[in-house]
Amino acid sequence: MNKKYKIGDISKLLNIPVQTLRFYEEKKIISPSKDDKSGYRYYDAWTINDLMDALILRKCDFSLQQTESIIKNQSLDNVCEEFDKKEEILLDKMDTLRAMLDAVSTSRMKMQNFKYYLGKVIKCKNPDLVFHRYREKDMLQTSEKSQDLESLSKELTPWIEALPAAIPTFYIPFPSLNHVSKQETPYWWGFSIAYELSSKYYLQPGNGNEYIPSVNAIYTVFEANEEGTFINSFYEQVYTKIVEEGYIISGSPFGRLIAKTQQSNTYRRYFEVWVPIN
Structure with a gap:
């Protein structure tokens, strides 16, 4: 029988607020089982895997809608397409951040050295x-x-x-x-x-x-x-x-x-x- 964990246990283990876990459940990103008598939500290994996938996708700047779709509803080809699009977006952001870093670094060096x-x-x-x-x-x-x-x-x-x-x-x-x-x-x-x-x-x-x-x-x-x-x-x-x-x-x-x-x-x-x- 699969070991099951309460939502509070998972919250403490992963340092994720209970409200966030419930929000993920409402968005159907994760689907913990529920005890009809007690009303408690229980997380098993499968649900924790979905949660980990969701955390990785969110850290990669995928939206909640994209995260739900990738985890629950998409074919491999569609998932690859989503990652292609995200890669282009992140590369653009990297270019922007590089330009910002260059500007800040150049300005700092000029302010430090202009007296020479x-x-x-x-x-x-x-x-x-x-x-x-x-x-x-x-x-x-x-x-x-x-x-x-x-x-x-x-x-x-x-x-x-x-x-x-x-x-x-x-x-x-x-x-x-x-x-x-x-x-x-x-x-x-x-x-x-x-x-x-x-x-x-x-x-x-x-x-x-x-x-x-x-x-x-x-x-x-x-x-x-x-x-x-x-x-x-x-x-x-x-x-x-x-x-x-x-x-x-x-x-x-x-x-x-x-x-x-x-x-x-x-x-x-x-x-x-x-x-x-x-």
Whole structure:
């Protein structure tokens, strides 16, 4: 005769709340026997096997409905199909988690190390990027300079969906670098993504997305404070220093915010920037 166990025993053994076991029973995922006289539910080895299968499926992120169907109602071919679908979903989630981990890890390292580059002039190759602008200084606008927010929303939607692989980025058009008034220098804010990732997120160059090729550049970090100090800080700490050291700027500088802090009502912002040179 099969050994039988009460629901409380199984709850303690597997550290599963009694309410959860009863819920699984209501959903017909498990089918313990019931004593008509006492009303007690009894679990035998077969029922425990179903419960273990259910726990594994739930840990693999199958829904309750899928779990019930796989355990009770499906052919082997159908079960394989369910696992194929789940595998695709989990791979997508892994990609998303990898992108999140890369973003967090990269941001942490940059925040820890940016002081080594603050004010330094380092020759390198800038990264290959695809850039999309959505703001000129403080004015929201599409890549075609329309201020229609509905059109802008359509442009930005795929970039927002690509976060955190897409990164907020500033871009200073090369022709504007010698603007008569530094404070009136036009510059853009937008998103950029590594060129090798652009096709994965359907953000290839074109349709307002601009390609930024890898070229010889100067890399440095500069500091700005409260609102309105960005462009002057760039000129004072980056542009002037590069020119004084004899480099010839040949393209549009671009970069990203590394960190922003606020203490005693004082903002400190730190930006990394790449400046193309001959």
